[in-house]
Amino acid sequence: MAFEWLQYRCEDVYDELFERPGVPRPAARPLLSYLQRLSPKELADRRLAAEIAIKVMGITFTVYSEGKLLDRAWPFDMIPRVISRKEWERTERGLKQRVNALNQFIQDIYGDQKIVKDKVVPPEVLVDSVNFRPQCVGVEPKYGVWAHICGSDLVRDRDGTLYVLEDNLRVPSGVSYMLENRMVIKRVWPELFETSNILPVDDYPAQLYDTLAALSPRSADQPTMVLLTPGIYNSAYFEHAYLAQQMGIELVEGSDLFVGDDDCVYMRTIYGPKRVDVIYRRIDDLFLDPETFRPDSILGVKGLMRAWIRGKVGLANAPGAGVADDKVIYAFVPAMIKYYLDEEPILPNVPSYLCMDPKQRKHVLANLDKLVVKPANESGGYGMMIGPRASKEEREKFRGLIEKNPRNYMAQPTLSLSTGPTITDEGVEPRHLDLRPFILSRGDNTYVTTGGLTRVALVKGSLVVNSSQGGGSKDTWVVDLDEEAEQVQGQGQKT
Amino acid sequence: MLSRVADNLYWFGRYLHRAENTARLINVNANLMLDLPRRMTLGWGPLIEIVGADSVFRSHYDRASEENVVRFMITDPRNPGSIQSSLYNAREILRTVRDTMPHDAWEKLNDIYFHVQERGEVGAAGPAQRQVFLNEVIDATLLIYSVLNSSMSRDVGYQFLRFGTNLEQADMTTRILDVRATRLGREPSGPDLTPFENIIWMSVLRSLTAYQMYRRHMRSRVSGPGVLRFLLQNRDFPRSVMFCLTSIASSLPTLPESRKTERAIERTRALVRDANIDALLKAHDGVPRLMDEIQIGLGELHEALSEAYFKTS
Numbered sequence: 001m002a003f004e005w006l007q008y009r010c011e012d013v014y015d016e017l018f019e020r021p022g023v024p025r026p027a028a029r030p031l032l033s034y035l036q037r038l039s040p041k042e043l044a045d046r047r048l049a050a051e052i053a054i055k056v057m058g059i060t061f062t063v064y065s066e067g068k069l070l071d072r073a074w075p076f077d078m079i080p081r082v083i084s085r086k087e088w089e090r091t092e093r094g095l096k097q098r099v100n101a102l103n104q105f106i107q108d109i110y111g112d113q114k115i116v117k118d119k120v121v122p123p124e125v126l127v128d129s130v131n132f133r134p135q136c137v138g139v140e141p142k143y144g145v146w147a148h149i150c151g152s153d154l155v156r157d158r159d160g161t162l163y164v165l166e167d168n169l170r171v172p173s174g175v176s177y178m179l180e181n182r183m184v185i186k187r188v189w190p191e192l193f194e195t196s197n198i199l200p201v202d203d204y205p206a207q208l209y210d211t212l213a214a215l216s217p218r219s220a221d222q223p224t225m226v227l228l229t230p231g232i233y234n235s236a237y238f239e240h241a242y243l244a245q246q247m248g249i250e251l252v253e254g255s256d257l258f259v260g261d262d263d264c265v266y267m268r269t270i271y272g273p274k275r276v277d278v279i280y281r282r283i284d285d286l287f288l289d290p291e292t293f294r295p296d297s298i299l300g301v302k303g304l305m306r307a308w309i310r311g312k313v314g315l316a317n318a319p320g321a322g323v324a325d326d327k328v329i330y331a332f333v334p335a336m337i338k339y340y341l342d343e344e345p346i347l348p349n350v351p352s353y354l355c356m357d358p359k360q361r362k363h364v365l366a367n368l369d370k371l372v373v374k375p376a377n378e379s380g381g382y383g384m385m386i387g388p389r390a391s392k393e394e395r396e397k398f399r400g401l402i403e404k405n406p407r408n409y410m411a412q413p414t415l416s417l418s419t420g421p422t423i424t425d426e427g428v429e430p431r432h433l434d435l436r437p438f439i440l441s442r443g444d445n446t447y448v449t450t451g452g453l454t455r456v457a458l459v460k461g462s463l464v465v466n467s468s469q470g471g472g473s474k475d476t477w478v479v480d481l482d483e484e485a486e487q488v489q490g491q492g493q494k495t
Numbered sequence: 496m497l498s499r500v501a502d503n504l505y506w507f508g509r510y511l512h513r514a515e516n517t518a519r520l521i522n523v524n525a526n527l528m529l530d531l532p533r534r535m536t537l538g539w540g541p542l543i544e545i546v547g548a549d550s551v552f553r554s555h556y557d558r559a560s561e562e563n564v565v566r567f568m569i570t571d572p573r574n575p576g577s578i579q580s581s582l583y584n585a586r587e588i589l590r591t592v593r594d595t596m597p598h599d600a601w602e603k604l605n606d607i608y609f610h611v612q613e614r615g616e617v618g619a620a621g622p623a624q625r626q627v628f629l630n631e632v633i634d635a636t637l638l639i640y641s642v643l644n645s646s647m648s649r650d651v652g653y654q655f656l657r658f659g660t661n662l663e664q665a666d667m668t669t670r671i672l673d674v675r676a677t678r679l680g681r682e683p684s685g686p687d688l689t690p691f692e693n694i695i696w697m698s699v700l701r702s703l704t705a706y707q708m709y710r711r712h713m714r715s716r717v718s719g720p721g722v723l724r725f726l727l728q729n730r731d732f733p734r735s736v737m738f739c740l741t742s743i744a745s746s747l748p749t750l751p752e753s754r755k756t757e758r759a760i761e762r763t764r765a766l767v768r769d770a771n772i773d774a775l776l777k778a779h780d781g782v783p784r785l786m787d788e789i790q791i792g793l794g795e796l797h798e799a800l801s802e803a804y805f806k807t808s
Contacts, residue, residue: 096510241593270751
């Protein structure tokens with residue numbers, strides 16, 4: 001007996017695959033017509049096969065629990081999220097536009113600060129930004145690019161509008177899971193791929209390699225590049241090892257590197273010191289260089305900032321790039337796009353209220369039960385409050401926090417995140433999801449992943465998609481509808 | 496190759512090999528106990544001596560009973576050389592150098608690590624289960640070697656891994672010889688005990704899986720001098736000290752030159768090659784003294800390798 005898709009309840013939200021119960025969206029139609037023929041048992045079997053594949057392939061993320069380091073299997077849902085190519089092309093343009101403006105903003109902030117002088121961004125926003133690095137003032141990285149790798153989170157509200165929720169410009173993670181999700185589905189459910197015309201995603205490591213190679217200060221054919229990881233205790237260590245392996249570059253820790261008297265960076269090899277041209281760093285600014293930032297950091301490399309400022313080594317992302325992923329600065333991105341590019345933003349921001357502004361703060365404090373309140377500089381879903389779901393005590397706690405430090409908080413209306421059908425123990429049910437595409441910038445050329453990482457809140461009703469807090473992920477398909485239509489017609493003629 | 500990675504590969508080789516050798520040692524000792532008359536007082540203590548963990552052992556256990564020794568050597572996390580600790584260390588290392596080794600090795604190591612964690616206590620409990628359990632450990636390590644052997648590139652990383660296994664083996668072989676030969680020197684001898692002396696020498700061979708090859712090479716009955724000669728000087732048997740040292744020496748040319756390493760290895764090789772076994776056995780403490788000297792040589796070799804290739808500061 002096939003699964004009863006009419007029982008899939010998705011009237012109250014925007015569902016990514018269904019227009020309404022029983023009626024698939026055009027891009028998802030071929031996939032769903034295949035799924036509709038399967039029995040719940042067949043679905044459950046595939047789910048089990050995927051779990052085994054993930055364990056065997058060793059796709060894990062690391063969590064700390066009771067002082068122990070645990071390697072958890074990556075939670076994964078088998079039903080892909082489908083996006084039509086036409087919608088994706090528009091999204092891609094919007095992301096490129098946005099990252100372009102963000103990079104110009106960072107360069108401006110560490111340079112003349114024209115945007116402040118022209119009163120588009122108020123000065124106090126910068127003064128109090130914890131991610132502003134005075135050490136970077138006056139630095140001009142190659143091509144004026146600071147955020148070479150950006151991961152922007154997109155969410156869709158009930159009316160179908162796709163919003164940018166935040167931009168991660170420091171050390172965005174998750175791209176390895178995007179790649180591995182595709183591998184898992186190909187391995188355990190190749191039949192799915194026959195249903196639709198799916199654009200490939202596996203170009204990312206090569207694109208990342210080129211982006212990094214372009215930063216080399218020397219004009220050698222093959223620059224020496226490394227991925228700098230904080231080590232196995234980091235929750236994204238799997239990704240660090242994975243990307244290093246995919247790009248064929250060395251995975252290093254801080255102690256493997258040193259800065260010589262010539263201000264160049266070297267790695268310690270069995271053949272003696274070897275000069276490093278580009279570092280893809282996956283550790284935070286403040287741990288990067290004990291000489292410049294936190295003196296107690298044992299993860300970083302002494303003198304690294306000196307080497308970078310003197311142009312002896314390329315760093316991605318550039319130190320200080322995080323100044324633009326502050327959630328208060330976020331509110332000014334649409335204004336930045338107009339200011340630097342003289343264009344209208346293609347992708348809208350979620351409406352935001354800045355608590356530093358007395359009028360907006362008043363609105364926030366009066367509507368704590370309706371809004372999501374976020375601290376300016378946290379990531380991973382930590383430190384935020386979802387008003388409609390918070391207890392009275394929690395709301396009062398946030399009232400106090402906002403009044404004490406208004407600059408550090410912003411609020412947004414609670415979006416009703418879109419859903420996608422997800423296999424659960426209770427059958428196929430809608431679960432909330434978001435999307436994190438990755439954008440690579442290298443001067444004249446910007447690359448956007450095909451789709452991105454779809455994260456899904458596996459807990460019923462939950463809006464939190466972070467893997468550290470019960471989130472999973474899905475394969476993300478960008479499908480070519482025109483060609484599909486042709487194929488379907490062709491098949492129709494044959495039979 | 497990063498120095499840290501070379502260092503890690505070297506230690507991965509050592510820990511993995513240590514787990515295997517420890518499992519063999521326990522198994523063979525259990526068999527030996529069954530063959531010996533009660534009045535021979537060998538017991539389980541020598542195992543602790545062999546792995547050089549006397550002080551750690553004594554600070555946690557009051558006597559070297561079978562139960563205590565076996566637990567200490569299989570599952571005790573306080574013993575850095577227990578099977579479980581060795582596998583734990585090997586796994587932690589492999590986690591950091593996963594990109595340099597075939598993925599299958601990681602999966603197989605995970606399998607045995609979790610198996611020992613789950614079943615180690617039961618496996619250590621009684622003689623019958625114990626033998627099955629220890630054989631599982633041995634099989635698993637052999638499987639990992641086989642994965643490495645068949646699908647790891649013979650690049651410099653592989654050489655460091657081989658350094659680790661070879662040094663570990665040379666170390667273990669000399670330790671076993673040291674303890675067993677010294678003991679045999681001290682036991683009351685007499686015509687009625689001679690057959691049991693031979694049993695002990697046979698057990699030495701067995702703990703190094705050398706019995707069969709000994710018979711093929713030496714073409715004589717098992718005897719003290721024969722065993723010493725075979726396990727120290729034989730050029731073809733992979734667990735003899737000479738074989739291990741030669742194997743290390745042969746891969747040195749693929750690495751950046753290190754005079755100190757070459758000197759350390761040449762000196763130790765000469766020591767082993769030139770040893771006059773019959774004279775040593777006659778002399779007071781001759782064998783233990785030679786073993787000490789070889790151990791010092793192996794220590795120097797380790798230092799030289801560290802200095803030349805692993806130094807990260």
